[in-house]
Amino acid sequence: MSNIGWHSHDVDREQRSALLNQTSRILWFTGLSGSGKSTLAGALEHKLHQNGKLTYLLDGDNIRHGLCHDLGFSETDRNENIRRITEVSKLMLDAGLIVLAAFVSPSRLQRQRVREQFPQAEFIEVHVSTPLEICEQRDPKGLYQKARAGEIKQFTGIDAPYEAPLNAELTIDTSSDPLDVQVNTLVEYLESLG
Ligand SMILES: Nc1ncnc2c1ncn2[C@@H]1O[C@H](COP(=O)(O)OS(=O)(=O)O)[C@@H](OP(=O)(O)O)[C@H]1O
Numbered sequence: 001m002s003n004i005g006w007h008s009h010d011v012d013r014e015q016r017s018a019l020l021n022q023t024s025r026i027l028w029f030t031g032l033s034g035s036g037k038s039t040l041a042g043a044l045e046h047k048l049h050q051n052g053k054l055t056y057l058l059d060g061d062n063i064r065h066g067l068c069h070d071l072g073f074s075e076t077d078r079n080e081n082i083r084r085i086t087e088v089s090k091l092m093l094d095a096g097l098i099v100l101a102a103f104v105s106p107s108r109l110q111r112q113r114v115r116e117q118f119p120q121a122e123f124i125e126v127h128v129s130t131p132l133e134i135c136e137q138r139d140p141k142g143l144y145q146k147a148r149a150g151e152i153k154q155f156t157g158i159d160a161p162y163e164a165p166l167n168a169e170l171t172i173d174t175s176s177d178p179l180d181v182q183v184n185t186l187v188e189y190l191e192s193l194g
Pocket residue numbers: 032033034037038059060061064073077078079081082102103104105106141143152153154155156160
């Protein structure tokens with residue numbers, strides 16, 4: 001590592017953000033499988049796009065088809081998954097984008113390591129706090145049923161832990177309000193940051 005330097009370039013993040021007329025930030029959606037992370041993040045992205053903002057949505061399922069196709073759900077693999085996404089998110093923030101990351105990311109320590117990579121006002125943790133009972137009722141992919149039957153091991157909330165955030169910037173239970181109300185809460189929070 002000591003033989004690898006760092007190149008500073010003429011165009012920087014501030015210039016890219018100014019070109020886009022937006023402040024780049026990362027919203028990190030964490031919650032159980034089926035809690036509504038992807039739906040909420042996707043609906044927020046749609047609204048921000050309508051408002052002329054340039055965003056990018058990183059979704060656990062999708063990323064695991066490509067960048068993280070080699071990773072499973074052991075603690076080590078989940079940590080590596082989140083480490084890779086953190087590095088990708090840093091690049092996207094530097095590109096001036098508003099990044100939406102939707103990952104179970106069950107470990108408090110894991111998420112703290114992510115938070116520490118960004119200036120305080122630029123990292124927004126959104127705890128999608130939908131209760132396990134609701135997530136299991138929804139079970140859109142039948143994964144809870146398989147986990148209960150022992151066909152899937154290390155399934156978050158069943159035989160792998162989920163550590164709820166202690167100080168997320170926002171907490172949203174997607175079974176409590178209509179989706180548009182939840183999206184407006186997120187938009188208003190972003191607007192309050194300037
Ligand atoms: N064992 C196990 N535990 C949890 N989730 C599992 C597992 N196996 C597959 N899936 C599906 O993978 C999605 C979670 O991937 P993530 O990358 O978000 O997980 S993590 O952040 O690395 O914990 C998650 O997608 P979402 O339902 O969209 O959250 C699951 O559908």
